[in-house]
Amino acid sequence: MAHARSTPVDVSGWIESIPEAAPVSWCLPAYGGRVVVRGYDTYRSDLSPLSGSSRWMLDSTFVPLTVPMSERADGPHGTVFPGDCVIFFGGDSERPESHLWYPQRVIHTEAGRSGWQRVWAIRDTSEVPESLTDRSSTALPRWMRISQPLHGDRRRMALELFGLNVDCPVCGARGRPIMYGMPPGPPGPHIAIGGCLVDADNPSCSCHCGAHWRIGHDGDVVLAQTTAREWW
Ligand SMILES: [Zn+2]
Structure with missing residues (x-):
């Protein structure tokens, strides 16, 4: 999402090789799989090429261990797991305004310090249809804290943008x-x-x-x- 790196990363220890010709839906959740919507730490994020691939990139970032604001909070909160489909929201150096990134697939996680978790996710850089690209969203309030999960209407809106609701x-x-x-x-x-x-x-x-x-x-x-x- 920020700080692009040029050294290819080998992730064969975390996941079997991803076919270059996999469908665009590869990063979307498996049937019945979880979809998590998360903010992230812009200053501790970087994007690396995957060794042997010109299409897939590896996003490395820190996400907060979210806590629900109320018992009504729907959607997964707390820990992110490998296999989850993650929709990141936030900005980067090129687009500082908060927006929703196209869904990615989590392949590895590690516990971070004091309420943070390090997450590695696969990002598809191929040309996806217009309807599937990252979405700016005016409905994301400026005051939204990334330590809180999107829930209720906002979570539904985020999922709806990518046909996952x-x-x-x-x-x-x-x-x-x-x-x-x-x-x-x-x-x-x-x-x-x-x-x-x-x-x-x-x-x-x-x-x-x-x-x-x-x-x-x-x-x-x-x-x-x-x-x-x-x-x-
Ligand atoms: Zn029903």
Whole structure:
């Protein structure tokens, strides 16, 4: 995220080699996997090339061991684990304003001093579709302290930006994003088909419990009223 280094790093002790041609979704969470949203220490971050790769980079940074602000805090807090998908928020020397970075995959962690944890994560530097690049966000308040996890509407908004906001607001199970329009091929089992009528008010996710919903501009959940369609 800052302080680019040029010496390639060998991470073969932490993870098997990552294919150069892996899909853009490689850094996204495995089905049912955790997504953590975290601030980081800008002054203790650096980005190194991976040995043998021109595409993947290794982000090394320190993140706070977050504590929930209230019992209502949803989403994982506290320790970050290898295998987690992490969305970092914060700035760097080129873009000091706080923004959300494209999801990365955590491959190694170590305990840091006094409430900090060192985290290494894989960053994809290939050309990802416009819809998947890092997002600036005006909804991230300036006063937000990185020792607090994003929760509630802000967490949902962050996940929604990258199509990862699929936790059911009714039963809590992991739902499925709904794909509209003519699919280019058979969709994966984690995608629901929503028909050809594309409308901004359409629900964007569905759950096996029967709920379907979309996320409003502020990250608020808008449950769909109609159950006329079989979304699941
Ligand atoms: Zn549900």
